[in-house]
Amino acid sequence: MPESDSQHKGRDGSVSAGDNPGQGRLAHAPADHPPVRRAKIGVLLANLGTPDNYDYWSMRRYLNEFLSDRRVIDYPAWKWQPLLQLVILTKRPFTSGANYKLIWNHDKGESPLMTITKDQTARIAERMAAQHGDRVMVDFCMRYGNPSTASKVRAMVAAGCEKILFFPLYPHYAGATSATANDAFFRALGAEKRQPAVRTVPEYFDHPLYIDALAQSVERAYAGLDRRPDVLVASYHGMPKRYLMEGDPYHCQCAKTSRLLRERLGWAAGSIDTTFQSVFGREEWLRPYTVQHVAELARQGRKHIAVMAPAFSADCIETLEEINGEIREAFEHAGGESFTYIPCLNDDEAHITALTAVIGENLAGWLG
Structure with missing residues (x-):
């Protein structure tokens, strides 16, 4: 298929339609070939998670997901689940919800962790855009609660990310933090028809x-x-x-x-x-x-x-x-x-510089 004046060729050789510069058809593909997005690299930040609200049922859903993770509580399910479902999740959502209410960002309707993670992501995205333009897509997910790891992996693949760097935001490695975040990431990849190439960022406690x-x-x-x-x-x-x-x-x-x-x-x-x-x-x-x-x-x-x-x-x-x-x-x-x-480092300038440096080191070879 010859290129028209309203089309341009992407870095991967794809032809992108003028009214949708992110996707198009391959130059020699048949007319009924599905659109092919221009290749990108995804950087997916991951944090622990947060309930959607501090009411009983929001807290119960969040705590159930968190405390049912075998990386967090490794007791046999036959012993742990009855205690969790019948005792802990009957009472703890009330006390945990009251604690969350004390720190809740009421103006934005979200927990401080959600607000800060959004701010960190936005600042890192600005740094990456300044260095690499639109070649790198930066987003975040939560191990427990929303936005889920699976939803963000799906969005990155749909956006044309053929490579994804997964970054658990834990300076120190632990099975109950870094490893379970990676577990969720790998499970999400299992649902993709076309899996991207991936890397996971190791701990950076001594960077x-x-x-x-x-x-x-x-x-x-x-x-x-x-x-x-x-x-x-x-x-x-x-x-x-x-x-x-x-x-x-x-x-x-x-x-x-x-x-x-x-x-x-x-x-x-x-x-x-x-x-x-x-x-x-x-x-x-x-x-x-x-x-x-x-x-x-x-x-x-x-x-x-x-x-x-x-x-x-x-x-x-x-x-x-x-x-x-x-x-x-x-x-x-x-x-x-x-x-x-x-306070934690949050979106402090020196912290964003450190996180961006860690990302850059782990993208080595992926960006020219």
Whole structure:
């Protein structure tokens, strides 16, 4: 089929119609050949997820999906599901919903995690467009809730992404975070007739730009205080200690992040404490537990502390309500006098620079 004046050839050799520059027919294809979109590269960011609202049924749907994930709770289904469905999901949606209501972005009708992830995606998309034009499509998905991983993979393939870089926004690897996000991505690929080539971004807990972004956030926070905190607590999301013994590297990676952060700040040994929060169930989790540790600091006379959450790429229920609520209260009830929460990196300029650099490194060879 000869090209007309209203058509142009794409980078992949396809011919795109003038009224729809994103797709067209191959130059030598028969007239009834389906449209072929110009090839793109997709960058799909992934975060944990969020309920659609804080009402009972929205919370129940979200918690059911999250707590039914065998990467998160690996007990046998015959033992765990009756407890989950008949006990936990009867009560917990009410308490969790009340906590979400306290931090909800009521102006936009969404959780802070959703708002921040949208902002991060938009800023990264701007950076990628400045570097690569329309060759790269940037979007985000959630492991639990909406927008689902499957829906975004489908949208990218439909948009002509023949290669997709999947980026779980977890600086540290854990089976219950990075691995389950990758699981959902691979399942979504299984539904595609024409699978794109794919890569997954590994953990970046020791990336110099990530460490520098953390350090800058601490320096800004400390510069605004009248009194320097006695200690900085780096609170990471917890996991059962059993997972560490079974080979999960999360604990060691968290410890290294704290050490690299301390070295970047030029602080003495012992000035940053590494702790773990969000304990669930009866088995032992990684210690020390943040909520207990901050109370012990206060009882020891360390009345002024700062707390940050390096494992979270965006502020969420675990930081805005748990750290700045429950953990703050535990410190103050034990005699603590000043508690400074240092926000997550969110869409801070240094963080966007770090994330964009990680993406660029993992796109090597895909972009000329």
